Amino acid sequence: MNTLFTQELIANIEETDAVLIDIRPIAAYNGWTLEGEKRGGHIPSAKSIPLQWTEYMDWIEVLEEKNIRKEQPVIIYGYTKENSTMMAQKLDKLGFQQIMTYNHFVDEWAANWDLPLDKLPRYKHLVYPQWVKQLIDGQQPPHFDNNDYVICHSHYDHIEDYRKGHIPGAIPVDTNSLESTETWNRRSPEELRETLQNLGIRHDTMVVIYGRFSSPVYDQEKFPGKSAGHLGALRCAAIMLYAGVQDIKILNGGITSWETEGYDLSTKPTKPTAVDDFGITIPAHPEYMIDTPEAKQLLASDDGELVSIRSWEEFIGNRSGYHYIERRGRIPGAVFGNCGSDAYHMENYRNFDHTMREYQEVETAWKDGGITPDKHIAFYCGTGWRGSEAFWNAWLLGWPNVSVYDGGWFEWCNDPENPIKTGEPDQSILKQI
Numbered sequence: 001m002n003t004l005f006t007q008e009l010i011a012n013i014e015e016t017d018a019v020l021i022d023i024r025p026i027a028a029y030n031g032w033t034l035e036g037e038k039r040g041g042h043i044p045s046a047k048s049i050p051l052q053w054t055e056y057m058d059w060i061e062v063l064e065e066k067n068i069r070k071e072q073p074v075i076i077y078g079y080t081k082e083n084s085t086m087m088a089q090k091l092d093k094l095g096f097q098q099i100m101t102y103n104h105f106v107d108e109w110a111a112n113w114d115l116p117l118d119k120l121p122r123y124k125h126l127v128y129p130q131w132v133k134q135l136i137d138g139q140q141p142p143h144f145d146n147n148d149y150v151i152c153h154s155h156y157d158h159i160e161d162y163r164k165g166h167i168p169g170a171i172p173v174d175t176n177s178l179e180s181t182e183t184w185n186r187r188s189p190e191e192l193r194e195t196l197q198n199l200g201i202r203h204d205t206m207v208v209i210y211g212r213f214s215s216p217v218y219d220q221e222k223f224p225g226k227s228a229g230h231l232g233a234l235r236c237a238a239i240m241l242y243a244g245v246q247d248i249k250i251l252n253g254g255i256t257s258w259e260t261e262g263y264d265l266s267t268k269p270t271k272p273t274a275v276d277d278f279g280i281t282i283p284a285h286p287e288y289m290i291d292t293p294e295a296k297q298l299l300a301s302d303d304g305e306l307v308s309i310r311s312w313e314e315f316i317g318n319r320s321g322y323h324y325i326e327r328r329g330r331i332p333g334a335v336f337g338n339c340g341s342d343a344y345h346m347e348n349y350r351n352f353d354h355t356m357r358e359y360q361e362v363e364t365a366w367k368d369g370g371i372t373p374d375k376h377i378a379f380y381c382g383t384g385w386r387g388s389e390a391f392w393n394a395w396l397l398g399w400p401n402v403s404v405y406d407g408g409w410f411e412w413c414n415d416p417e418n419p420i421k422t423g424e425p426d427q428s429i430l431k432q433i
Contacts, residue, residue, distance in 0.1 A: 002100045020046040023078040027128035031119030037110040041119030073098035121398035129261040149206040154233035158226040165265030171272045175232045184383035189282040200272040203244045203279040210251035228344045230254030238388035244284025253355040299333040304376035307337040309386040317422030327413040329420040373399040380405035
């Protein structure tokens with residue numbers, strides 16, 4: 001195992017096919033400064049494999065997903081020499097032959113403003129468990145300058161999910177209070193205003209939102225969505241952003257990440273303190289949600305894409321994906337965005353610990369499928385949950401023109417005049433994600 005100095009690292013990056021592996025927590029990779037470094041982010045081209053993951057991850061799956069081969073030289077860096085050595089030993093046991101470490105990320109690379117760092121453009125809206133813990137303990141977490149905040153535990157018509165354990169001080173938020181139980185679209189501006197005010201949320205209130213992940217089994221559960229709380233949280237967050245909440249922070253990985261850190265849950269309910277005025281007109285950001293007429297305009301345009309965040313089986317019409325939707329198929333002209341296995345899972349947009357997948361991997365797969373930031377991109381699924389999660393991936397990337405097609409497959413297929421296609425499409429589709 002060789003230890004590199006900074007100039008040697010630069011030479012290896014420029015002149016070899018070495019793979020750079022960042023073993024710090026994914027929050028640090030995204031941009032948070034966790035150990036006093038002068039700048040946040042990661043060395044360009046680095047892939048994220050946090051050392052913590054190695055305690056329980058499937059190496060074969062992760063290496064395949066990251067496109068890392070054992071015959072390639074690898075360069076490991078983290079916060080400490082000890083951590084880099086631990087990862088090197090693990091890779092050595094796996095059969096990697098060319099292993100190098102770089103132990104000067106904090107004192108040299110991050111400290112030198114002439115050396116490049118990449119970061120998730122809106123990383124401050126994707127927080128980590130320690131950040132939330134500092135917040136509820138009355139401390140000052142990084143980039144926190146708003147004493148008016150609300151922590152929301154999202155659930156879908158399943159208050160028992162909140163009662164069995166939540167982050168201390170969190171209030172329950174039922175997805176049904178923000179979306180219609182008849183159409184599953186966002187509620188009217190008047191209804192959204194009432195809901196948000198009752199939750200104690202103004203436009204300038206900082207909202208921290210999360211949910212619980214468990215693995216629903218579609219064929220065995222009447223209401224699988226009740227087991228997809230963190231997916232529902234991202235739906236709520238998208239609607240709140242549309243309404244005009246200025247500062248929404250998502251707990252990356254949901255309550256799972258909180259529990260992984262060993263933090264306690266509470267069964268003590270917290271009642272929201274209602275406010276009298278949201279403060280601005282709803283929606284403040286109508287561009288974040290489009291309806292069927294706009295979706296049809298997008299399909300007819302050369303400057304946009306309608307992206308289906310559904311499973312392959314749904315996309316080709318082998319199944320509808322939902323107990324309450326009978327018609328099967330896809331919207332003609334939509335690009336396949338491949339959520340994962342079914343309507344309640346987003347494996348292809350998440351790491352195995354339910355944190356958001358390394359953002360370059362998602363962005364690269366999108367671009368390979370013609371989904372690019374220079375276009376108006378509208379994501380849809382069956383009713384809006386998965387489309388909202390994909391929307392958040394793009395929004396956090398800073399893409400300037402992204403939306404959720406709110407009606408999705410449910411609204412589209414309920415109009416007999418709308419065309420439907422089944423079977424495998426002829427067009428190039430996004431299957432890499």
